Amino acid sequence: MENLEEVINVLKRGHNSALQLDTLVQGGNALLVQEIMCSLSKAIASLEKAPVKDKKRKLQTAKQGADKRRNIDAKSYTKVVRENPEDTYIWRKYGQKEIQGLKYPRCYYRCTNKFDLNCQATKQVQQCEEDPSKYEILYIGRHTCTEFYNNQETENSAFVIDFSSNPAARNLQSFPFSDTSSVKSIESEVAQAEVVPSKIMTLQNTTKLPDSTWHVPLMDDYMTSPSIQSSSGSAATTVDIDEGFLRFDEYPIDQFDQFLTTINTSGIWNDFT
């Protein structure tokens, strides 16, 4: 069991190396690299399919000892990989679930400021079956914590909250895409922290793993922009990252061009290519 994990990790490292090589190699050799990546992907995929179901609930009786909910030998502990210093949002993983009919589990993340700032933003990350290097990200809700920090920067707020014990909050100092006209008091922002239409973003050729803390720089700023709030009706949008540019196959919300211009000039997506 432990051995299998090891093998999978080794294969993943190989796959990531091939990904990096793919960006360096040109011409006919590129095909060879693609073939290596494909082979490794298939090998990883076949080793990783291990559906896990919920165990039946244990009946609690007075005679039972301490509730041993975890099996020490069950799974390995994955390391946090933090990249992309441009990102100002920090997510915290709060769940993982095997989904019926899907090979890979779905991972659930929330904003680290959920409790201290009542930020309701969450995301779900799903690894694609065809290409394990590709992840589908479903964003639910929007970050309201941005409004708080903008408020802190621009004026003396009546709200004094000490974040000295919260390293995540201390990192949240700049919001390059914030709209200063939308700065409001915390009270009003908390009041309108309702769930807004979700979006699906697909990352291609990313070497980032969706485990643990993971930074996604742009979509959340996009989610907090006022133009999104005015949209009605929910729709899924597929966003492909292709050679450093974004390719939108469908976009149901107004004022998208303005958003696209902003992010294309930011260069923030370069980290994903």
Add this chain to the structure above:
DNA sequence: CCTATTTGACCATA
């Protein structure tokens, strides 16, 4: 100590 992740349990809902 502390915070973050893991993962079985819990629970809403279709």
Add this chain to the structure above:
DNA sequence: TATGGTCAAATAGG
């Protein structure tokens, strides 16, 4: 009652 989203105890690691 099966599915999938969330909770939280156990655990890792600083």
